[in-house]
Amino acid sequence: MSEVDGPDFDWLAKAILYLDSPRPPNPNHPGVSSDDDLRRALAHEVSTRISVLSAADKRALVAIVLQTGALRSTATGMEEQIRHARLTKRLVSLGLRERVQPITELHSLPAASPLSRIWHYFGNARVDWAGNQRDERKAYMLACLSEIAYLYLTDRELEEDSRLRLFIPSRAGRLLHLQRARFTTDALARSADLPGIAVIQSARFAFFVMRIGGMAVIAVRGTVITDWRDWDTDFDAPKIATPEGAYHRGFFDEARDKLAELVDAVGDAAPLYITGHSLGAAMASILCLLWSGPVKPMTPYVFSSPRFGTKSVAKRLPRYAYMKQGDLVPGLPPKWMGYSDEGADMTIFPNKAPPGSGWQEQLWFRKKLRAHSIEQMRVTLASEIADREFGADCYTTQIAAAIKQMQAKSDELKKAP
CATH class of the missing domain: 3.40.50 (Rossmann fold)
Structure with missing residues (x-):
């Protein structure tokens, strides 16, 4: 990602949603996910890219992640409020949100x-x-x-x-x-x-x-x-x-x-x-x-x-x-x-x-x-x-x-x- 091109919100949003997705089971090692190494590397790359974002870019990324998450919850049948709570916790862990603020509709x-x-x-x-x-x-x-x-x-x-x-x-x-x-x-x-x-x-x-x-x-x-x-x-x-x-x-x-x-x-x-x-x-x-x-x-x-x-x-x-x-x-x-x-x-x-x-x-x-x-x-x-x-x-x-x-x-x- 170059400074001229600006932040790749699409990649960041997909990466955050992947980190939030359930870990696939490894049949050879029960209880251990097969993609642990990938997730660790991905989490490090996401944190690095987020660290250079401006406050406005962080707000824009949060909006994209939550909107995409809501669409995915509809497609997968997951209750939207549960998805919102999970994603908010993830955003808090990445430093994009200060604290969990679930919204009741x-x-x-x-x-x-x-x-x-x-x-x-x-x-x-x-x-x-x-x-x-x-x-x-x-x-x-x-x-x-x-x-x-x-x-x-x-x-x-x-x-x-x-x-x-x-x-x-x-x-x-x-x-x-x-x-x-x-x-x-x-x-x-x-x-x-x-x-x-x-x-x-x-x-x-x-x-x-x-x-x-x-x-x-x-x-x-x-x-x-x-x-x-x-x-x-x-x-x-x-x-x-x-x-x-x-x-x-x-x-x-x-x-x-x-x-x-x-x-x-x-x-x-x-x-x-x-x-x-x-x-x-x-x-x-x-x-x-x-x-x-x-x-x-x-x-x-x-x-x-x-x-x-x-x-x-x-x-x-x-x-x-x-x-x-x-x-x-x-x-x-x-x-x-x-x-x-x-x-x-x-x-x-x-x-x-x-x-x-x-x-x-x-x-x-x-x-x-x-x-x-x-x-x-x-x-x-x-x-x-x-x-x-x-x-x-x-x-x-x-x-x-x-x-x-x-x-x-x-x-x-x-x-x-």
């Missing part, structure tokens, strides 16, 4: 959730989805769709060794992150009786594209903030100038990079709603301004959104914005940096501790976290339209039960040879 979500009510609102003739008038029933349903985005953790969140889990504005998301788990998109789609949910990921955001009848919804979620450096990037980034005004550079660059892919995914579905919570809400607003598809997006509903641009940019986009008293995020980045709330038709809900919550829930930081919670926003909007069937903890209860049921299987994975 949850394939079913109980029917009793806000997702089960989706057609009650999208199929309700009294809800004018083709019109731009504000409707709290629309706001509730779009908050529900923004919330389920937290049930599918991105590849970055699952694979990255986070140094500090600073802030996840969803209890369900925090529980999944803690357990290194996520619901599959098929499970989420079945719960809502949708044909499918497409997930388009960028480095910092996840875009959930959902077809609901003839219409489409894009629910955007910002990558969970897991590091102080993420916080700095999100709220302290410089602005980027355009003829219409200046945008937050981080949000703008991500929206521009994924715009064409999102336009292709939506096609000519109409009407089109783009929504989101927290950082995803700011991204949803920018996407509405930049959108180049055949169908113009409807007035967006955004929840707990930070500011995304200067006054000349922000006032170009009428939007229905919702927040709770005490939420810090909608005040970022601060106005003294040139950012504006122009164009936002703002609804501010009170932020009260639930009855019987005790003195702990009155603490300043707990009140701030609750004010930015997507579950609390969904429950508050549900109370506005007298739809109070599902409490704030409906997903966390189901997730905890699902993880408990899979605990035995997780123990089996840890013991994988």
Whole structure:
């Protein structure tokens, strides 16, 4: 392998998979493999080649090995999770991964959730989805769709060794992150009786594209903030100038990079709603301004959104914005940096501790976290339209039960040879 040619990922991946494969028995020497010498030489060559790889090349090699291993598990009948556990241990031994981090994919979500009510609102003739008038029933349903985005953790969140889990504005998301788990998109789609949910990921955001009848919804979620450096990037980034005004550079660059892919995914579905919570809400607003598809997006509903641009940019986009008293995020980045709330038709809900919550829930930081919670926003909007069937903890209860049921299987994975 020459430096000019670059690393031979294909050879390295095949070699690692061979080292991970069962040793063929030697009939002449029971219990001793006939290819021990070959494996030792191969392991030495693999280690030598890996030692000169850059961090980016190592990440690329890990992705190739795990993807190829998943394909092989399908072909050989080996359970994919067992294969993943074995390969991860091998990657750890080669210095490509820091520690074993098995990922649990949850394939079913109980029917009793806000997702089960989706057609009650999208199929309700009294809800004018083709019109731009504000409707709290629309706001509730779009908050529900923004919330389920937290049930599918991105590849970055699952694979990255986070140094500090600073802030996840969803209890369900925090529980999944803690357990290194996520619901599959098929499970989420079945719960809502949708044909499918497409997930388009960028480095910092996840875009959930959902077809609901003839219409489409894009629910955007910002990558969970897991590091102080993420916080700095999100709220302290410089602005980027355009003829219409200046945008937050981080949000703008991500929206521009994924715009064409999102336009292709939506096609000519109409009407089109783009929504989101927290950082995803700011991204949803920018996407509405930049959108180049055949169908113009409807007035967006955004929840707990930070500011995304200067006054000349922000006032170009009428939007229905919702927040709770005490939420810090909608005040970022601060106005003294040139950012504006122009164009936002703002609804501010009170932020009260639930009855019987005790003195702990009155603490300043707990009140701030609750004010930015997507579950609390969904429950508050549900109370506005007298739809109070599902409490704030409906997903966390189901997730905890699902993880408990899979605990035995997780123990089996840890013991994988």
